[in-house]
Amino acid sequence: MERLSGMDAMFLYLETPSQPLNICGLLLLDTSTMPGGYSFERFKAALAVQVEAVPQFRMKLRDSQLNLGHPVWAYDTDFHVERHLHRTALPSPGGDVELAEACGRIAAQPLNRDLPLWEMWVIESLAAEGAVAVMLKCHHSAADGIGAAGIIAQLCGTEPDSVVPQPIEVPAPPNRLQIAAGGALSIAERPRRFASALTGTLLTAMRTARRIPTGKTMAPPFAAPNTVFNAPFTTRRSVAFCDIALDEVKAIKNAYGLTVNDVITALCAEALRRYLLARSELPESSLIAAVPVAVHERSDRPGRNQASWLFYRLGTDIEDPVARLAFIADGSAKAKDHNAEMAPTLVQDWTASLNPTVIRSVLRVLPAVPKPPRPAFNLLLSNVPGPALQLYLLGSRITSLIPFGPILAGTALNITAMSLNGRVGIGFTSCPDAVPDISDIARHLEDGFADLRDAAAATSTK
Amino acid sequence: MERLSGMDAMFLYLETPSQPLNICGLLLLDTSTMPGGYSFERFKAALAVQVEAVPQFRMKLRDSQLNLGHPVWAYDTDFHVERHLHRTALPSPGGDVELAEACGRIAAQPLNRDLPLWEMWVIESLAAEGAVAVMLKCHHSAADGIGAAGIIAQLCGTEPDSVVPQPIEVPAPPNRLQIAAGGALSIAERPRRFASALTGTLLTAMRTARRIPTGKTMAPPFAAPNTVFNAPFTTRRSVAFCDIALDEVKAIKNAYGLTVNDVITALCAEALRRYLLARSELPESSLIAAVPVAVHERSDRPGRNQASWLFYRLGTDIEDPVARLAFIADGSAKAKDHNAEMAPTLVQDWTASLNPTVIRSVLRVLPAVPKPPRPAFNLLLSNVPGPALQLYLLGSRITSLIPFGPILAGTALNITAMSLNGRVGIGFTSCPDAVPDISDIARHLEDGFADLRDAAAATSTK
Numbered sequence: 001m002e003r004l005s006g007m008d009a010m011f012l013y014l015e016t017p018s019q020p021l022n023i024c025g026l027l028l029l030d031t032s033t034m035p036g037g038y039s040f041e042r043f044k045a046a047l048a049v050q051v052e053a054v055p056q057f058r059m060k061l062r063d064s065q066l067n068l069g070h071p072v073w074a075y076d077t078d079f080h081v082e083r084h085l086h087r088t089a090l091p092s093p094g095g096d097v098e099l100a101e102a103c104g105r106i107a108a109q110p111l112n113r114d115l116p117l118w119e120m121w122v123i124e125s126l127a128a129e130g131a132v133a134v135m136l137k138c139h140h141s142a143a144d145g146i147g148a149a150g151i152i153a154q155l156c157g158t159e160p161d162s163v164v165p166q167p168i169e170v171p172a173p174p175n176r177l178q179i180a181a182g183g184a185l186s187i188a189e190r191p192r193r194f195a196s197a198l199t200g201t202l203l204t205a206m207r208t209a210r211r212i213p214t215g216k217t218m219a220p221p222f223a224a225p226n227t228v229f230n231a232p233f234t235t236r237r238s239v240a241f242c243d244i245a246l247d248e249v250k251a252i253k254n255a256y257g258l259t260v261n262d263v264i265t266a267l268c269a270e271a272l273r274r275y276l277l278a279r280s281e282l283p284e285s286s287l288i289a290a291v292p293v294a295v296h297e298r299s300d301r302p303g304r305n306q307a308s309w310l311f312y313r314l315g316t317d318i319e320d321p322v323a324r325l326a327f328i329a330d331g332s333a334k335a336k337d338h339n340a341e342m343a344p345t346l347v348q349d350w351t352a353s354l355n356p357t358v359i360r361s362v363l364r365v366l367p368a369v370p371k372p373p374r375p376a377f378n379l380l381l382s383n384v385p386g387p388a389l390q391l392y393l394l395g396s397r398i399t400s401l402i403p404f405g406p407i408l409a410g411t412a413l414n415i416t417a418m419s420l421n422g423r424v425g426i427g428f429t430s431c432p433d434a435v436p437d438i439s440d441i442a443r444h445l446e447d448g449f450a451d452l453r454d455a456a457a458a459t460s461t462k
Numbered sequence: 463m464e465r466l467s468g469m470d471a472m473f474l475y476l477e478t479p480s481q482p483l484n485i486c487g488l489l490l491l492d493t494s495t496m497p498g499g500y501s502f503e504r505f506k507a508a509l510a511v512q513v514e515a516v517p518q519f520r521m522k523l524r525d526s527q528l529n530l531g532h533p534v535w536a537y538d539t540d541f542h543v544e545r546h547l548h549r550t551a552l553p554s555p556g557g558d559v560e561l562a563e564a565c566g567r568i569a570a571q572p573l574n575r576d577l578p579l580w581e582m583w584v585i586e587s588l589a590a591e592g593a594v595a596v597m598l599k600c601h602h603s604a605a606d607g608i609g610a611a612g613i614i615a616q617l618c619g620t621e622p623d624s625v626v627p628q629p630i631e632v633p634a635p636p637n638r639l640q641i642a643a644g645g646a647l648s649i650a651e652r653p654r655r656f657a658s659a660l661t662g663t664l665l666t667a668m669r670t671a672r673r674i675p676t677g678k679t680m681a682p683p684f685a686a687p688n689t690v691f692n693a694p695f696t697t698r699r700s701v702a703f704c705d706i707a708l709d710e711v712k713a714i715k716n717a718y719g720l721t722v723n724d725v726i727t728a729l730c731a732e733a734l735r736r737y738l739l740a741r742s743e744l745p746e747s748s749l750i751a752a753v754p755v756a757v758h759e760r761s762d763r764p765g766r767n768q769a770s771w772l773f774y775r776l777g778t779d780i781e782d783p784v785a786r787l788a789f790i791a792d793g794s795a796k797a798k799d800h801n802a803e804m805a806p807t808l809v810q811d812w813t814a815s816l817n818p819t820v821i822r823s824v825l826r827v828l829p830a831v832p833k834p835p836r837p838a839f840n841l842l843l844s845n846v847p848g849p850a851l852q853l854y855l856l857g858s859r860i861t862s863l864i865p866f867g868p869i870l871a872g873t874a875l876n877i878t879a880m881s882l883n884g885r886v887g888i889g890f891t892s893c894p895d896a897v898p899d900i901s902d903i904a905r906h907l908e909d910g911f912a913d914l915r916d917a918a919a920a921t922s923t924k
Contacts, residue, residue, distance in 0.1 A: 236545065
């Protein structure tokens with residue numbers, strides 16, 4: 001039994017039919033390496049054995065009416081892999097358009113809370129010979145980006161015939177009193193978390209005030225321009241993706257003396273600028289991205305989500321891509337510097353100090369609160385480092401990994417990047433009723449990448 | 463603007479994630495008749511024009527916080543066919559197993575209440591040359607079986623190139639006051655409906671009491687045996703289907719002097735008996751089916767659902783199929799005779815006399831009410847007469863039509879039959895977590911049908 005942290009539970013309370021809080025990963029597989037050759041039945045049998053060793057895939061939410069705290073994770077004593085594994089196929093010609101459509105549909109469906117919160121969709125009939133796609137979907141309460149990378153690593157091996165791990169021994173399920181007792185203890189914790197959150201906030205406010213004259217602050221929220229990405233969204237989801245070479249990203253980084261993260265951010269900024277220009281909707285002020293930063297190493301707080309949030313100006317108002325690169329690098333250095341002075345557990349402590357009843361009451365009145373004139377931010381932007389190894393999922397070589405984050409908090413665009421074995425997969429999630437043509441953004445990113453690569457090559461050879 | 467009747471609205475209030483109240487129709491198409499040949503884009507363009515003339519597909523739920531009555535149907539002023547039309551494909555080999563799996567998944571997903579309550583899924587990659595399947599899904603609040611048959615007729619033509627109907631002129635959307643005002647009026651109606659329901663119930667009770675000594679009553683509810691079909695169900699759905707020749711059903715009916723409805727009921731009874739025998743779970747007393755009977759012609763009440771309910775003993779305790787046929791025919795005659803004396807609008811009047819707040823309160827406490835020792839009934843069984851013509855959906859010849867009803871009220875099995883142009887499609891809906899092998903029931907029905915056909919042929923030639 002493992003109690004959800006306030007931050008983990010927040011992703012449950014914030015979920016609605018039009019705001020499913022899934023995180024997804026699309027794995028493109030070359031099945032030619034699969035021992036015995038690919039068949040869905042063989043894949044299913046291998047998965048059934050492999051998931052025995054993945055605790056996150058075996059545990060489900062448990063709650064009790066006596067419980068005043070957040071729900072707990074407990075092993076599902078009636079676990080069946082076929083409740084989680086689905087098989088579908090793409091219509092002809094089985095290209096990226098059809099694949100994106102299938103993935104958008106999967107991302108749109110909330111998970112069933114009566115089961116462990118994950119699904120795996122095997123997608124067949126891809127155009128490429130021997131190619132099969134796997135869309136893996138987890139609830140955000142069960143894993144953040146780093147957690148998801150960990151799950152993928154647990155599911156995969158570094159060889160086609162990696163040794164299958166030992167299954168977990170499942171403990172007896174908790175009874176209603178155990179669920180409630182832990183909840184009462186967690187309530188006793190709350191005043192301490194509240195004090196810690198309050199102290200952290202005051203300290204952060206003081207330090208931020210001291211920084212303002214120096215100009216070394218990150219972008220403030222609720223100062224973002226109005227864009228199509230802040231249009232209201234429905235239950236539908238659309239996704240798009242691209243997959244670029246990490247070597248080429250590094251060549252740009254080296255040419256201008258930046259970080260990989262800065263280059264990824266700059267590529268997104270360029271793509272968004274091109275997209276908005278083409279729609280004649282480029283705002284005068286820069287777009288602002290909300291960026292989660294992992295605090296796994298700086299936080300001693302429990303929970304599966306270990307993140308704090310930064311706000312980045314993307315410099316979409318700057319015309320020259322190279323000048324924008326420098327602006328982004330400067331901004332991210334300032335934001336990180338500012339963030340280093342903030343309590344890393346601030347978000348965790350605030351969410352931990354609230355009880356489920358208070359959270360639900362706040363969420364109920366929230367729709368009646370007038371919207372501020374400017375959006376908090378324009379998009380969610382996340383970059384998760386993945387394994388630098390060739391991985392095999394149940395014997396099949398992973399040729400590409402694309403992450404998809406959820407859209408939420410009034411922002412209809414999520415861009416998430418994740419590296420794997422020399423490639424960077426970039427996934428775009430939106431709602432077609434808000435942003436009708438998200439695949440254009442992915443194409444603009446690829447075009448902008450080619451241009452920046454050429455510019456960097458010219459700089460390096462000068 | 464059209465206000466939902468109490469019975470229509472009941473299907474909204476009763477819906478939960480594990481009890482989606484969809485009605486579905488699977489249409490198998492021979493696309494070789496489609497003018498210009500089949501392509502998804504051509505299909506979509508044709509549908510976009512055709513739905514302009516189908517009011518049920520253009521109207522969505524509207525409600526207002528001021529409204530004390532049920533919600534209303536009003537035209538969706540932001541209607542887009544691509545929000546309703548999906549395209550998918552079957553994995554290899556594209557047979558009935560893969561088709562049933564895809565349809566089960568579609569039936570399991572609740573519809574988005576922000577849109578007109580229907581979806582159409584085009585399913586490609588079927589094994590048969592030129593075959594495409596279409597799964598049409600509507601919410602039960604928007605149509606009952608007869609209503610769904612009407613919608614299919616509106617979508618289809620009797621020729622591959624039937625003339626496209628005139629689009630509807632969409633009126634201005636109602637405002638919040640109009641929605642509320644009608645609701646207040648409908649409340650004023652309630653005491654009258656309550657009086658009518660009470661009178662109808664008392665009359666029915668008196669007439670039933672008078673019937674008991676004569677033995678001419680239908681089966682009472684809550685006297686059904688416990689079966690696997692009354693196991694609790696989850697969010698998952700499985701479907702199975704078969705498609706039989708109406709001529710052969712009629713040959714059986716004529717050989718024994720029955721109705722088509724009696725033969726269909728007997729085929730289901732035989733299939734269920736074989737299924738339960740194979741599991742060594744056949745109860746000593748007969749299974750009881752709840753059967754909706756259309757009151758479209760006997761009721762002047764408003765609403766899209768126009769049904770009353772009968773309870774049939776299926777005679778699953780009788781070994782001889784021919785003896786069982788006679789038992790079913792006798793039972794259905796008694797039930798109809800009994801039903802004719804009941805007020806046809808009884809169910810409609812009771813549901814009309816309750817307001818949304820009362821209904822929601824009752825539904826909230828319902829899970830806490832102890833379950834009666836015996837189930838109300840074992841399955842939902844419905845037989846809907848469909849068009850006797852060859853129909854074409856957007857130019858493609860319909861070769862088969864299979865209806866799927868929802869499972870609800872603690873009963874994990876729905877069998878629905880519908881005739882079309884000399885064929886009878888029979889669809890089985892269940893939950894794989896309750897009934898693991900629903901396709902067995904469909905196979906037992908086909909086997910039982912073959913045996914009964916042989917017996918009838920032997921009788922006729924005697």
